[in-house]
Amino acid sequence: MAAWSERLAGVRGVLLDISGVLYDGGEGGGAAIAGSVEAVARLKRSRLKVRFCTNESQKSRADLVGLLRRLGFDVSEGEVTAPAPAACLILKQRGLRPHLLVHDGVRSEFDQIDTSNPNCVVIADAGEDFSYRNMNKAFQVLMELENPVLFSLGKGRYYKETSGLMLDVGPYMKALEYACGIEAEVVGKPSPEFFKSALQEMGVEAHEAIMIGDDIVGDVGGAQQYGMRALQVRTGKFR
Amino acid sequence: MAAWSERLAGVRGVLLDISGVLYDGGEGGGAAIAGSVEAVARLKRSRLKVRFCTNESQKSRADLVGLLRRLGFDVSEGEVTAPAPAACLILKQRGLRPHLLVHDGVRSEFDQIDTSNPNCVVIADAGEDFSYRNMNKAFQVLMELENPVLFSLGKGRYYKETSGLMLDVGPYMKALEYACGIEAEVVGKPSPEFFKSALQEMGVEAHEAIMIGDDIVGDVGGAQQYGMRALQVRTGKFR
Structure with missing residues (x-):
């Protein structure tokens, strides 16, 4: 070395x-x-x-x-x-209105973003907000789009908290990719x-x-x- | 034709x-x-x-x-x-004790299976039981095993209910595969x-x-x- x-x-x-x-x-x-x-x-x-x-x-x-x-x-x-500010820039540039599956702690970063009548999905490390109901909602939004666009803020497998290893956003990105037959765009x-x-x-x-x-x-x-x-x-x- | x-x-x-x-x-x-x-x-x-x-x-x-x-x-x-009875047969043949991430409705199929001190994980279409907490628990069990074994009862992407499309077990199988860097064995x-x-x-x-x-x-x-x-x-x- x-x-x-x-x-x-x-x-x-x-x-x-x-x-x-x-x-x-x-x-x-x-x-x-x-x-x-x-x-x-x-x-x-x-x-x-x-x-x-x-x-x-x-x-x-x-x-x-x-x-x-x-x-x-x-x-x-x-x-x-x-990644959240970087995602906002991309959404604005491309005129996209996201359905957000994100933790409440990061939602304020999207305050200036139009989320009405969504034409894409943004997922982030949502922690306990990765409920079946929320994942299914994101899935349904994607399946209703002609050209489904999914952004994932990072694609980490897991991270370490003081209490142990925790699932990161990556596994949930993979879940939606597989469910919808699409590939996510990673921001981060x-x-x-x-x-x-x-x-x-x-x-x-x-x-x-x-x-x-x-x-x-x-x-x-x-x-x-x-x-x-x-x-x-x-x-x-x-x- | x-x-x-x-x-x-x-x-x-x-x-x-x-x-x-x-x-x-x-x-x-x-x-x-x-x-x-x-x-x-x-x-x-x-x-x-x-x-x-x-x-x-x-x-x-x-x-x-x-x-x-x-x-x-x-x-x-x-x-x-x-798939559940088929999985029980495999678990018995291979002497495996599963951590179960399954819907309560199918749990009775595993009544005769030893689930103490788990050395594998079985996931099925758990519906709303696919919470972040339950997914993270299954992930942590797998990460603690020297040779992580994951069984998935089917690998369907989604199914249709009268109310709309619903995520099946497959996306959650993909999530755990990616998180742990393993490949699941599909039963079904x-x-x-x-x-x-x-x-x-x-x-x-x-x-x-x-x-x-x-x-x-x-x-x-x-x-x-x-x-x-x-x-x-x-x-x-x-x-």
């Missing part, structure tokens, strides 16, 4: 995943992962540009940043790339467009950036496919 | 799907499909052997037969091949073992049998792959 100095040669920007890297969610908001508050502080004191690139889709960016700040992290809303990691927008915000090229995450597909695979370097932490969902 | 007499030459046995062919489920048990009660009666008066081959996994065979009889069908429990149509046992009960060879169903994959594709003829009705989930 190359020495660290070689592996990091030319790196100007660091993209940090949040859940499983900075903290594990759970009761009372969750807990910071040991050493992570100080690691972020050191990165920010360094010559490197730092941005947070998350597939978090249960909370609005404002709520997520509020939680992280309470846990001691130095982070502001403008430093976070998250590992989508190239998502990495692109995070890098643009940071003003750094792909070959100058490294992604640090706990998901071998969403973080590591996605970043490498986009020409970035990547590093998998041994916290969070790492097994 | 060949004439009917040619297409049915040599047929000695008829396998009938139930949901979407004989009746559509729904409020108050559902409703018989027009002409189906008389069609079954005529088949039974003919020289053909008749058997019912269903992926119904919300109800026990006893409850299903009771419902069909109330709707006017001439059918007895011994004439029905259903289109599994070859399932058709084999139905034909054995009827005493008819595959090339002498025709399957009549509304599911292009489970009924038609599965039967044809097993060397049977098949016919898709334009009722039930047919679109």
Whole structure:
């Protein structure tokens, strides 16, 4: 294995995943992962540009940043790339009106979006709102469309909370894909467009950036496919 | 297209799907499909052997037969091949103790099965019991096993109730497959073992049998792959 100095040669920007890297969610908001508050502080004191690139889709960016700040992290809303705002941009560009199957915590991100007479479905990590009734409703909306369009905010298999492993949005995306015979459009990691927008915000090229995450597909695979370097932490969902 | 007499030459046995062919489920048990009660009666008066081959996994065979009889069908429990009893046979043969994610209506079929300290998961069409909590529990059981084994009673995408299309077990099977990185074993149509046992009960060879169903994959594709003829009705989930 190359020495660290070689592996990091030319790196100007660091993209940090949040859940499983900075903290594990759970009761009372969750807990910071040991050493992570100080690691972020050191990165920010360094010559490197730092941005947070998350597939978090249960909370609005404002709520997520509020939680992280309470846990001691130095982070502001403008430093976070998250899938819900990215989805809103796509919906507006394409004139789509979504049926939302999302957690109440993230619904405010869609306040400016017309959801009447839906012509697509957006699913996010809805947690307990992934009831049979809600899944069936999303399925029925898709089956009534001539060209069913399904957006999934990320496609993670699971994540780790302090109480254990929890199903993420990916399995439910697969369920709807199979039920309707369609393929979802993923908004979030590992989508190239998502990495692109995070890098643009940071003003750094792909070959100058490294992604640090706990998901071998969403973080590591996605970043490498986009020409970035990547590093998998041994916290969070790492097994 | 060949004439009917040619297409049915040599047929000695008829396998009938139930949901979407004989009746559509729904409020108050559902409703018989027009002409189906008389069609079954005529088949039974003919020289053909008749058997019912269903992926119904919300109800026990006893409850299903009771419902069909109330709707006017001439059918007895011994004439029905259903996935839950087939699954129990497999569990006993392989010494497996299931965690059950099934509808309460079918739980009695598993009365003789040891479910303590589970070393596999069985899912069936659980309807509203496909809650996030129940799915997450099944997921966690699988993730704790060294060799995760998942049985799915059928893999249908959806079925039709009188009130509309409803998600079947297949999407939830796909969700757990993706979450755990495994492949489920399907008990029920289109599994070859399932058709084999139905034909054995009827005493008819595959090339002498025709399957009549509304599911292009489970009924038609599965039967044809097993060397049977098949016919898709334009009722039930047919679109």
